[in-house]
Amino acid sequence: MNKSAESMEEPSRSLPIRAECDVLVVGGGPAGIATAIAAARNGADTVLVERYGALGGLASGGLIITLLSLDDGEGNQVVAGLCQELVERLDGRGSIVYPKAAEWGSEDPELVDHYRRWGLIWGRNPTVVRYSVAYDPEEFRFVVNEMVLSSGAKLLFHAWGARALMQGDRIAAVAIESKSGREAIRAKVVVDATGDGDLFASAGVPFDLEKVYPWLWFRMAGVDDVSGAGVGFFKAPPGEGRVLAPWGAADKIDRPISGVDVEDLSYAEIECRRMVMEEVARMRRETPGFRRAFLTDIASQLGITESRRMIGSYRLLRDEANSPNDQVIARTGNWTKAGMLYNIPFGCLYPREVSNLLVAGRCISVDHRVHHSTKEIPACFATGEAAGTAAAMAAGLDSSPAMLDIKELQATLVGQGASLGT
Numbered sequence: 482m483n484k485s486a487e488s489m490e491e492p493s494r495s496l497p498i499r500a501e502c503d504v505l506v507v508g509g510g511p512a513g514i515a516t517a518i519a520a521a522r523n524g525a526d527t528v529l530v531e532r533y534g535a536l537g538g539l540a541s542g543g544l545i546i547t548l549l550s551l552d553d554g555e556g557n558q559v560v561a562g563l564c565q566e567l568v569e570r571l572d573g574r575g576s577i578v579y580p581k582a583a584e585w586g587s588e589d590p591e592l593v594d595h596y597r598r599w600g601l602i603w604g605r606n607p608t609v610v611r612y613s614v615a616y617d618p619e620e621f622r623f624v625v626n627e628m629v630l631s632s633g634a635k636l637l638f639h640a641w642g643a644r645a646l647m648q649g650d651r652i653a654a655v656a657i658e659s660k661s662g663r664e665a666i667r668a669k670v671v672v673d674a675t676g677d678g679d680l681f682a683s684a685g686v687p688f689d690l691e692k693v694y695p696w697l698w699f700r701m702a703g704v705d706d707v708s709g710a711g712v713g714f715f716k717a718p719p720g721e722g723r724v725l726a727p728w729g730a731a732d733k734i735d736r737p738i739s740g741v742d743v744e745d746l747s748y749a750e751i752e753c754r755r756m757v758m759e760e761v762a763r764m765r766r767e768t769p770g771f772r773r774a775f776l777t778d779i780a781s782q783l784g785i786t787e788s789r790r791m792i793g794s795y796r797l798l799r800d801e802a803n804s805p806n807d808q809v810i811a812r813t814g815n816w817t818k819a820g821m822l823y824n825i826p827f828g829c830l831y832p833r834e835v836s837n838l839l840v841a842g843r844c845i846s847v848d849h850r851v852h853h854s855t856k857e858i859p860a861c862f863a864t865g866e867a868a869g870t871a872a873a874m875a876a877g878l879d880s881s882p883a884m885l886d887i888k889e890l891q892a893t894l895v896g897q898g899a900s901l902g903t
């Protein structure tokens with residue numbers, strides 16, 4: 482498509498107010514789910530807006546169905562709170578595979594090999610068992626729906642957060658687009674959990690933008706022999722001949738893409754979908770045990786690891802690994818490096834420029850290397866829980882998140898079961 486250099490004026494118009502609330506969360510992936518639950522449980526009238534018809538973001542629609550990881554690789558749990566509650570609820574339904582506490586940090590080669598086959602240990606190093614969890618995406622969607630709805634948060638599906646409508650340094654409302662047309666939602670505090678920072682970008686907050694090679698994970702069933710699981714494919718719950726293939730397009734398409742460019746996204750969807758079908762045919766032809774296997778599903782969302790990252794009040798940098806931080810509101814290990822730990826300070830979740838905006842999940846204010854750790858699903862749950870708790874506290878005080886008493890926020894998070902190392 483040839484993009485014209487010309488532009489058009491859009492006539493200004495009044496928007497109907499769809500809702501007024503204390504906390505508006507835009508984006509229903511891991512970060513938005515945790516944000517909405519935490520905000521509602523802390524007494525805020527909360528609305529969660531999601532562009533698709535289900536919760537989970539990449540953790541369901543992207544078929545990224547392994548929580549990597551809730552520990553530091555040395556046997557200590559560093560993500561707890563809502564993510565731990567999710568694991569327990571999934572466990573109660575018998576729909577997950579994960580090592581029990583006594584196995585975390587184990588170097589027993591048999592155990593390591595066992596959990597590597599489930600996609601819970603990546604790469605050659607570290608060769609230790611991590612507290613990571615393999616799950617089924619439909620079970621995940623069911624459980625998080627229950628958690629969000631029972632918290633009292635209201636869900637609005639099939640609605641895009643289109644842009645922040647500013648009044649001075651505040652977001653007065655967020656314009657949403659849906660089949661019902663363009664409407665506005667007013668909130669005291671807004672949380673951008675879109676993964677791509679759609680809202681903070683529209684509010685004029687500065688950001689870094691990375692281009693990446695896209696992924697498109699898929700699942701197959703009817704595999705006669707899963708003994709080769711561990712690298713090109715993993716065993717997937719509930720087992721019984723079902724596998725997950727973490728397929729990626731690096732070296733297969735001609736360029737990395739921007740996750741916030743509509744033409745790049747269209748190109749990647751078309752190319753990756755075609756190549757996945759070729760890969761399925763190749764696996765059936767060449768991989769032992771796959772002759773009668775069949776494709777069950779291709780991720781409905783491209784796997785985009787990184788796009789916009791906010792440049793916020795604080796920027797957590799690579800060389801701050803294993804450094805204490807007295808502003809910590811969430812922690813995460815590194816899924817490929819045992820013993821590496823980041824203490825994420827509150828300032829990574831809010832910008833300098835907008836007084837009633839918080840950000841959670843993979844687009845928080847960290848550098849590219851730290852993002853490798855903070856983008857993982859457990860870490861997104863942890864920053865979401867912190868953002869939702871802070872949003873509810875700020876809304877209750879009619880104040881800005883930046884003005885909160887950090888000790889009170891930390892105490893509230895710890896009281897809820899979050900792990901801050903204190």
Ligand SMILES: Cc1cc2nc3c(=O)[nH]c(=O)nc-3n(C[C@H](O)[C@H](O)[C@H](O)COP(=O)(O)OP(=O)(O)OC[C@H]3O[C@@H](n4cnc5c(N)ncnc54)[C@H](O)[C@@H]3O)c2cc1C
Pocket residue numbers: 507508509510511512513530531532533536537538539540543545546547548549550640641642643674675676677679696783784785786787841842843844856857858859861
């Ligand atoms: C290929 C790949 C492999 C990965 N492997 C793992 C792994 O094995 N384990 C692990 O723990 N993590 C892994 N990750 C990381 C993890 O999946 C993501 O970083 C994590 O899901 C990010 O959560 P999030 O809530 O910030 O964003 P997302 O999961 O992207 O969710 C964002 C949500 O917001 C919605 N949304 C977006 N824009 C709007 C809008 N404007 N209006 C309304 N809604 C909107 C989306 O539909 C989505 O539901 C992987 C990621 C990729 C891409």
